[in-house]
Amino acid sequence: MKQFLDMVLIGISAASIYSLMAISMVLVWRSTRVVNFAQAGMALLSAYIGYELVARVGNFWIALPLAMILGAAFSAFIEFVLMRTLQKHSAQGAIAAIAPIIATLGLLGLIRAGIGFIWGHADVQIEAPLSKVGFTFGDTTIVMSPMGLFVLLFVIELMIIVSIVFQDTNIGLALRASAYAPEIAQLAGIRVSGIRTLGWAIAGAAGAAAGILQTVNGTGALSPESLEFSLLLVFGFIAAVVGGLESLPGAVLGALILGLVLAAVQIYISGALVFIVAFLLLLLVLILRPQGFLGSKAGRRA
């Protein structure tokens, strides 16, 4: 019973961070039809910015939202400079379909090298602001700690904000309209290019939160070659694909499925198999239901 409870708690905690990553990939995909493989790099950069802010301001609670704002600004800047140039020089032939993917790959390399230049290759450490020791009830200690609980609540709160913005505001309507049918949205008077940048900005903020929370909830260490962040990219991508790559609730659902499956593997079988299982899950979903659980059939080709 305790094992099962641990599995659920570990799964949900992991899922909360995967879902932030998945949401940022979905937002970028919806606004520019690009899967941003630099998302983890941008999250890593934001985490470093968070580290710098914590060191200067000395307060994690101020550093977190500040780093998210800076992450959003950086992401919007990338859309403005890189993606728009790419669109202007739209390539022809074999390279056309993959040019944006390759560009995000280059961006990832650029970010890593930049981090290496500024902060060096040695690990830096962000201190967790809350205890990472699990709550104790009587004589049993569960895996959920104050820090983990904060991460979970913070992510849920972010999700509520995002869904309110998307469902109940004009900006949300514009975001949905330009993702659904850019030309028609433009005709209806929406500034689609500005909305695209906004989509990237929100994605950047979500990615920044994912990067910082992942770091403080984990070992607290950051390095430019961090495998943890590469895996974060992979798991965020898998969660987004499982959910359909088009849909925000899908991204959360995908993250929950992935988080729980991986936690089950980790607890009942072996931690060594986590990646293999995640990869098989990705292949399985892509082969059996390529539009994801909540995606529509047309979404895959677009």
Place this chain on the structure above:
Amino acid sequence: MLKKHPIITFIFFGFILFLISNRLDELRVYQGATVAVYAIGIASLILLIGYSGQVSLGHGAFLAIGGFAAALARIHYEAPVWLTFVVAVLAAAIAGALLGLAAARLSGPYLAGTTLALAIGLPSIANQFSIFGGEQGISFDIGLPPASLGEDFTQYKWFFWISWTVALITLYWLRNILNSRYGRGWRAVRSNDVAAELAGIHVGRNKVLAFTISAGLAGLAGALLAMTISLASPGVFPLALSFSLATGAVLSGVTTLGGIMIGSVTLVAIPEIALAIANRYGSETITTNLPGLLVSALLILTVLFVPNGPVEQMHAKRAKRGHSSHSPVEISVRVGSKTWSTKK
């Protein structure tokens, strides 16, 4: 004559390389061998991206499979060197066929993500099974060069000879394949799969075949890479290797094999240039970060401004001026009132 008998070009190029290898110092010979390895790796990506229209961001994974397969065959079964290369090709091709079956159903970003996931995850998998030797990896020793080549024939020169012989044969073979029925089939599928299918080309089979061959070639490159370092370990095939290969392919231009030397020489030259700059300014930060910075910046700039590569760009310019010998395959099919065409 060269156009008619490309094999003469290849033999001539090989002869030039042979002359060059006798005049260079050890380090340059070693780098020359690496150029050959990259050329095969980039060729495998060009086949995949430029001809069959599938993308792989994680080709380093197939290099790793090839490298480990070759090393294992050598260490456990004492296979002769040529056989280890065959084993490497087969192992990687089988893995490629399996992934290709899934890949044939996927479009751009999905396939990119899947292959990237493979390249990120594979080293950590290799770390967990003792047969792969963990972080240290397993050694891949092909032995000393044969005594008949003389006493001052060095190990690196031997690597150089083997790599370039394999590379030239491979590139010649690949060139012929790309100009054959299969190559035309791939290009047709890439340009418009509906039109290709209506013209009687089996789309799925073609894509899987391309993925299999590409993975096999990557495996061969992996075995050669492991040979030049005498080691197969997760560190020999990092994620950065996959990115380098993608960069090399884009720099060379993915639609033709003609520019392949541009990409492979650049990849070897960049760390060298970075080192020279670092020596000048005496900073270790520059040595470690500048290569990555240069590669990434080159990649982005190429994608933005010369997306089809310098060779294709030149062809396009010449075609504009009106003397082009370049005619791409075109297929168009008409059913009822609808027309599908591979022509843009």
